[in-house]
Amino acid sequence: MSRLTGWALPALALAACAPNSQITANPEPAVAPAEVSAPAANPTRNAYFGDVHVHTSNSFDAYIFGVRATPDDAYRFAKGEAIRHPAGYDIKLAGPPLDFLAVTDHGEYLGVVPAMDTPSSPLSQTAIAQSVFGEDASDPGRSFLRVGTTVVTGEAIAEIYDRDLIDSVWAATIDSAERNNQPGKFTAFSGYEFTAMMAVPGKGSQAAANLHRNVIFRGEAPARLFSTLDSTNPEDLWAWMETQRADGRDVLAIPHNSNASNGQMFALQTYKGEPMTAGYATTRMRNEPLVEVSQVKGTSETAPSLSPNDEWADFEQYEFFIGSTIKSTPSAGDFVRPAYKRGLALQETEGFNPFKFGLISSSDTHVAGASLVEEFHWGKTPQDGASPEARRSVPPNGAETWEGADDPSTRRQITATQFSSSGLAGVWAEANTREAIFDAMQRKETFGTSGPRMKVRFFAGMDYSADMLESAALLDQAYAGGIPMGGQMDKVSSQTGPGFLVWAMRDPLSAPLQRAQVVKVWSDGGETHEAIHDVACSGGALPDATTHRCPDNGASVDISDCSTAPGTGASELKAYWQDPDFKADLEAAYYVRVLENPTCRWSTWDAVRAGTPPNPELPETLQERAWSSPIWYAGYSGE
Numbered sequence: 001m002s003r004l005t006g007w008a009l010p011a012l013a014l015a016a017c018a019p020n021s022q023i024t025a026n027p028e029p030a031v032a033p034a035e036v037s038a039p040a041a042n043p044t045r046n047a048y049f050g051d052v053h054v055h056t057s058n059s060f061d062a063y064i065f066g067v068r069a070t071p072d073d074a075y076r077f078a079k080g081e082a083i084r085h086p087a088g089y090d091i092k093l094a095g096p097p098l099d100f101l102a103v104t105d106h107g108e109y110l111g112v113v114p115a116m117d118t119p120s121s122p123l124s125q126t127a128i129a130q131s132v133f134g135e136d137a138s139d140p141g142r143s144f145l146r147v148g149t150t151v152v153t154g155e156a157i158a159e160i161y162d163r164d165l166i167d168s169v170w171a172a173t174i175d176s177a178e179r180n181n182q183p184g185k186f187t188a189f190s191g192y193e194f195t196a197m198m199a200v201p202g203k204g205s206q207a208a209a210n211l212h213r214n215v216i217f218r219g220e221a222p223a224r225l226f227s228t229l230d231s232t233n234p235e236d237l238w239a240w241m242e243t244q245r246a247d248g249r250d251v252l253a254i255p256h257n258s259n260a261s262n263g264q265m266f267a268l269q270t271y272k273g274e275p276m277t278a279g280y281a282t283t284r285m286r287n288e289p290l291v292e293v294s295q296v297k298g299t300s301e302t303a304p305s306l307s308p309n310d311e312w313a314d315f316e317q318y319e320f321f322i323g324s325t326i327k328s329t330p331s332a333g334d335f336v337r338p339a340y341k342r343g344l345a346l347q348e349t350e351g352f353n354p355f356k357f358g359l360i361s362s363s364d365t366h367v368a369g370a371s372l373v374e375e376f377h378w379g380k381t382p383q384d385g386a387s388p389e390a391r392r393s394v395p396p397n398g399a400e401t402w403e404g405a406d407d408p409s410t411r412r413q414i415t416a417t418q419f420s421s422s423g424l425a426g427v428w429a430e431a432n433t434r435e436a437i438f439d440a441m442q443r444k445e446t447f448g449t450s451g452p453r454m455k456v457r458f459f460a461g462m463d464y465s466a467d468m469l470e471s472a473a474l475l476d477q478a479y480a481g482g483i484p485m486g487g488q489m490d491k492v493s494s495q496t497g498p499g500f501l502v503w504a505m506r507d508p509l510s511a512p513l514q515r516a517q518v519v520k521v522w523s524d525g526g527e528t529h530e531a532i533h534d535v536a537c538s539g540g541a542l543p544d545a546t547t548h549r550c551p552d553n554g555a556s557v558d559i560s561d562c563s564t565a566p567g568t569g570a571s572e573l574k575a576y577w578q579d580p581d582f583k584a585d586l587e588a589a590y591y592v593r594v595l596e597n598p599t600c601r602w603s604t605w606d607a608v609r610a611g612t613p614p615n616p617e618l619p620e621t622l623q624e625r626a627w628s629s630p631i632w633y634a635g636y637s638g639e
Contacts (some may be wrong), residue, residue: 041436044475045428045445047455048437050100051078051370052191052425053214053256053295053362058105058169059193060151062366063113064132064144066382069368071103071176077369079186085367086382094373095453095509099432100187100425101180103173104214107192107227108151111169112160126159148323152197152208154232167224174221183433190221194237194253196228200262200321207321207328209262211255213237213288214362218250218438233271235280238287252441254360256292259300260322263333266342266355276346281354290441293336293448293627294361294423296371296380297322301593301627302337303330310532312595315622316420316450325415340630341521341528344587348523348635358444358486358629359591361423371421372451373510374622375562377602384416391416393606393615400612417618421602422450426626428457428484444486447592449626452510457503458485458592458628462492464499466576474501485591485629497582498633502535502575504594510624511596512569514538515550518577522588532593536575539568555597557621562600562608569597587635592628599624 054074055062066086077083080097082090105111115121116129123129130136131143150157174190181188192215197208211234215225226240234253241251258265269275293300298318307313319327332338336359343355363370367385371378379385388394395402426447429436440446447456457475461482468474478501483489489498504516516536522529534543537550544551554567573594582588598621600608607614614620 041430043430044479045430045440046432048099048187048427048429048432049453050098050187050425050427050437051362051365052100052102052104052189052216052254052360053193053292053364054101054103054368054370055105055193055364055366056103056368057114058111058173059366060106060109060113060147062105062381063117065366067367071105071173072180074103074368075101075176075180075188079180083369085369085378085385087378087386091367091369091371091378093369094376097186100189100437102189102191102214102216103176104191104193104216105173106151106195107215107225108195108229109147109160110166110173110192110225110227112162112165113147115162115165116160123160123162123165128157128160151195151228152199152232154228156229161229163224170225171223181434185432187432187434187437189216189434189438191216192225194227194234196232196234196237197322198262198264200326203321203326207324207326209264210257210260210322211264212257213253213255214292215241215251215253216438216441219434220249222247222249235271238283241287242283250438252290252438253288254290254292254362255288256295256362256364257297257300257318257322258291258336258339259298259303259318259330259334260320260328261334262321262328263331266333266335266339268333268342276352276354278350278352281346281352284354285356289357289444290360290446291336291357292362292423293359294420294450295364296419296422297364298418298420299422299450300335302335305330306332306335306338307530310530312593312623312625315625316418316422318415318418318420320415320418337519337521337530340589341523341530344521344523344589345526345528348587349526356632358446359448359627360425360441360446361448361450362425363423371602372424374421374451374600374602375605377421377605379416380419384419388606388610391419391603391606393417393603393618394610394612402613402616417603417615420450424449424451424453426455444629445484446486447626447628450624452507452596452624452626454507454510454513454594454596454624454626455505456592456594456626456628457501458631459483459501460487460489460498460590460631462494462498464501464576468501469574469576483631485631488632488634491634492584495582495584497579497584500535500577500579500590500631502573502577502592504536504573504592504626506571506596508571511564511599512538512555512566512571513573514553514555514569514595514597514623516573516575517593517595518590519593520579520588520590522586524586531581533577535577536573538570538573541568553597557598557600559600559604559614559620560608562605564597564599566597585635588633589630590633591630594626596624598622
C-alpha cells in the first residue's frame with residue numbers, strides 16, 4: 001500500500017457530492033467592508049491579515065480530489081467574493097476581505113494533472129493519464145498514487161514530467177498574482193509549495209514525515225521553480241533561494257505541519273544526518289525566518305506530552321502522518337516550543353541557533369478558500385466538505401446517536417475529524433504592499449491565529465514602565481525605546497531584566513478575550529525549561545501570585561445550541577510585565593499566547609444543526625488563540 005493512500009483513494013471514490021445543507025447560506029460579514037484607499041506608510045505599523053498557504057486545481061492532489069478552482073478564484077475569495085465549493089455550494093469569508101494572499105500550489109507536477117485530464121493536451125494520451133482518466137481506466141487509484149509517491153522519492157515519472165508545461169502554469173500563476181495585486185488595498189504574492197517528505201522508519205511505504213515548505217517571493221519570481229523533483233533536500237532549496245537573491249529576487253520559505261514530521265523538522269542534525277554548524281544555522285534562518293504554527297492539519301505549538309504543565313497544550317492536535325491514517329508520536333523535533341528550547345541550548349553550548357524563527361499561521365486549504373470560522377466549516381478537501389457525515393461530526397448512515405458508530409466501515413475520512421478551521425497570518429507592516437508585508441515577515445514581526453482576527457503586539461525594553469500602557473504615544477515609545485516581536489534583546493547586567501509590553505485586541509466578530517500569557521523558554525547549562533505566566537486577565541482580575549494564572553472569568557458554552565455567556569470577557573488586554581525569575585546570564589525566549597473565551601468547535605456546530613449529539617471522540621469546545629513571534633534574550637556573560 002502506498003504512503004499516499006489518504007491523499008487519493010477517497011477522492012477517486014467521490015462521484016457527485018450533494019450540497020452541504022449545513023452551510024449553504026453564505027455567511028455575510030456583520031459589517032460591510034469599507035472602501036480602502038492607499039494609505040500613507042504608518043511608522044508604528046498596521047495589522048494585516050492574510051493566508052500564504054492556498055491550493056487550487058493546479059495542485060496534483062487538489063485536482064484529483066475534484067477541485068477546479070483557479071488561482072484567480074482564490075484571490076476572488078480572499079477579496080470577499082463567493083466561490084463554488086467542489087461539493088456544490090458557495091463559500092465566502094465570514095468577515096471582511098483578507099489583506100494579502102499567496103497561492104501556493106504544489107510545485108511538483110504543477111498543472112500536469114489537469115493537463116492529463118484535458119483531451120487536447122498530449123499528456124492526456126500517456127498511459128498513466130489513460131489509467132487515471134481514460135474511459136477504460138482499470139485502477140485509477142493505484143495509477144494516480146504513482147504520481148504522489150514520486151513527490152516523496154523525487155524520482156519523476158518521465159512520461160508526464162513536462163517541464164515546459166510546468167513552466168507555463170507557473171508563469172500563469174505569477175500572472176494571476178500580478179493581476180490581483182493592488183498596492184495599498186490588497187497584496188498578492190507569487191508562491192508555491194516545496195513538498196518535501198521523508199519515509200518513516202518501520203512504516204514501510206505507508207507513512208511519510210512532513211517537511212513541506214511554502215516558498216514566497218517578495219516581488220519578481222523566476223521563470224522556473226525548484227521542487228522535490230529537483231531535490232528532496234530542503235537544504236538544496238535554500239541553496240537555490242540564495243541564487244535567486246543573487247539575481248535580485250528576494251524570497252523566503254515557511255515550513256508547515258512540523259507536528260507530522262516524525263521529529264525531522266527541528267532535528268538536531270542536517271537532512272543528511274550530519275552535525276549542524278554555525279553556517280548551517282545562519283543559512284537556515286536567512287531562508288526560513290518563519291514557521292507556520294497552526295493550519296487545517298492541526299497546531300504545532302506544543303503537545304500535552306511535551307508540555308505537561310500547560311493546561312492549554314491539548315489544542316487541535318492532529319495525530320496522523322500526512323496523507324495517512326497512521327498515527328505519529330509527538331517528539332521535540334515536531335513542535336515549535338520544544339524547538340525554541342533546543343535552539344537556546346545550542347546557542348548556549350555551541351554558539352549558534354538554527355531555530356530562531358518567528359510564527360505565522362495559514363490555512364492549507366485545498367478548495368481555494370479557507371474555512372476560518374468554527375460555525376461555517378467546509379474542511380480541507382471536497383471529501384470532508386461534502387457533508388457533516390463525511391467528516392464524521394454527525395453519526396453515520398443517518399443515525400441519531402453514536403451507538404455502534406465505531407464500526408470501521410463507518411470511519412470514512414477518519415483524519416478529517418481532526419481538521420481545524422485554521423489558520424490566519426498576521427503581520428505588522430507600514431502599509432499593505434508586497435514590500436512592507438514581506439519585510440515584516442523577514443524581520444519576524446508576525447503573529448498567527450487559529451482563525452479569528454485577533455491583534456497581538458509584544459515589545460521588550462529596558463526603559464519601559466507600566467505607565468506607558470495609558471500613554472497616547474505608547475507605540476512611538478515602544479518602538480523608540482525597545483524592540484518588537486521577532487527581535488533580540490542584547491545582554492544586560494541588570495538582574496531585574498527587561499520590561500515587556502503585551503497588547504491584545506479581540507476580533508469583533510469572534511469571542512471576547514479571556515487571558516494573555518507570556519510563554520518563557522530558557523536554557524541553563526544545556527538543560528531547557530519552560531514556564532507560562534498569565535499577564536492580563538479579563539475583568540481586570542490579577543493573576544495568582546503563586547500559580548501565575550487568572551481566576552475563572554465565568555465564561556461558558558451551552559452545548560445544546562452553542563450559545564455563550566461571556567463572563568468578564570474583554571475586548572482588549574494590556575499588560576506591563578517583568579520576568580520574576582529573570583537571570584541575566586541565561587539564554588531565553590518569550591512569546592505571547594492570547595486565548596479567547598470558550599466557544600463550540602466546528603464539529604459541535606455540525607451536530608447542533610443536525611440535532612444529534614457531538615462526536616464523543618472530539619472536543620466539544622475550544623479556545624481560539626493567537627501566538628506572537630518570540631523576543632529572544634542573549635545571556636550576559638559578564639564581558
